[in-house]
Amino acid sequence: MRNLTPENITEVFQSYMGPETDPRLREVLGSLVRHLHAFAREVNLTHAEWNTGIAFLERAGEISDAERHEFVLLSDVLGLSSLVDMLHSSGEGTSSSVLGPFHISGSPPLPMGGDLRGDRSDPVLLVEGTVRDPQGNPVAGAELDIWQTAPNGLYSSQDPEQETYSFHGLQTVGADGRYGFTTVRPVEYTVPSDGPVGDILRACGRHPWRPSHLHFIAKAPGFRTLVTEVFPEDDPYLDQDTVFGVREDLVMRYEDRAAGSFPAEGFELSGKVEGAFLAVRFDLVLVPE
Numbered sequence: 001m002r003n004l005t006p007e008n009i010t011e012v013f014q015s016y017m018g019p020e021t022d023p024r025l026r027e028v029l030g031s032l033v034r035h036l037h038a039f040a041r042e043v044n045l046t047h048a049e050w051n052t053g054i055a056f057l058e059r060a061g062e063i064s065d066a067e068r069h070e071f072v073l074l075s076d077v078l079g080l081s082s083l084v085d086m087l088h089s090s091g092e093g094t095s096s097s098v099l100g101p102f103h104i105s106g107s108p109p110l111p112m113g114g115d116l117r118g119d120r121s122d123p124v125l126l127v128e129g130t131v132r133d134p135q136g137n138p139v140a141g142a143e144l145d146i147w148q149t150a151p152n153g154l155y156s157s158q159d160p161e162q163e164t165y166s167f168h169g170l171q172t173v174g175a176d177g178r179y180g181f182t183t184v185r186p187v188e189y190t191v192p193s194d195g196p197v198g199d200i201l202r203a204c205g206r207h208p209w210r211p212s213h214l215h216f217i218a219k220a221p222g223f224r225t226l227v228t229e230v231f232p233e234d235d236p237y238l239d240q241d242t243v244f245g246v247r248e249d250l251v252m253r254y255e256d257r258a259a260g261s262f263p264a265e266g267f268e269l270s271g272k273v274e275g276a277f278l279a280v281r282f283d284l285v286l287v288p289e
């Protein structure tokens with residue numbers, strides 16, 4: 001086709017795809033290009049703006065490596081990661097949320113009642129709950145992969161001062177579906193903003209903060225794997241999470257518990273916590289596959 005116009009170029013693009021094109025690829029790429037062309041027409045995209053966009057993508061590529069996933073971060077701050085996640089949620093069970101770039105596999109086992117806090121002096125946070133199916137039956141043997149920031153707001157993979165698996169643990173729930181461990185209250189933190197995605201946030205007058213949260217991946221045979229987070233209800237960034245990860249059913253109260261009320265047994269810290277502490281309950285509902 002040589003008589004291209006701003007009006008027909010979109011259809012011409014579609015016609016260039018050969019008959020052997022995978023039907024789903026044809027649908028997805030065809031739609032992407034339709035929207036891309038419509039966007040350029042709608043804003044009357046200039047050469048300078050097109051160049052700025054290309055330079056942005058090049059910078060995102062340059063800064064990305066095995067640990068730095070700038071394109072995932074871009075998807076996160078544009079709300080695309082959360083949109084894709086919500087589109088495929090069944091609407092049943094505990095809501096899922098963003099995985100983020102700081103999960104590392106191979107976390108060490110965290111026994112029931114185990115402790116992630118170590119010798120830190122921050123107040124103890126006791127986290128407990130159950131893992132159940134939609135009928136309320138315990139999901140015995142479910143595996144919880146848990147990770148969070150240290151009190152300095154950094155994940156272990158970002159912080160050379162931390163051990164590889166600091167604030168990471170893998171807990172297998174018992175026949176009663178219960179899980180429980182102690183840790184410190186995670187803190188709110190900023191997503192990496194020293195790259196091109198940070199430039200976009202600043203240009204849009206947006207901050208890079210996420211409300212504090214504990215990450216969970218819950219896995220059990222016969223159930224959909226759940227990637228989720230739990231947020232404290234008093235976090236100042238709850239209604240402005242820069243990666244759109246908050247869902248109503250993931251917001252829980254961190255309760256103040258009086259000195260002397262720490263469980264006398266069942267936790268690694270039983271008998272060792274005399275002062276006041278915090279406690280949060282987070283029950284997980286897994287959906288059958």
Ligand code: BEZ
Pocket residue numbers: 073076098099100101102191192210243
């Ligand atoms: C996180 O929660 O770890 C995270 C999620 C999305 C982008 C950056 C960090």
Ligand code: FE
Pocket residue numbers: 100102213215
């Ligand atoms: Fe996180």
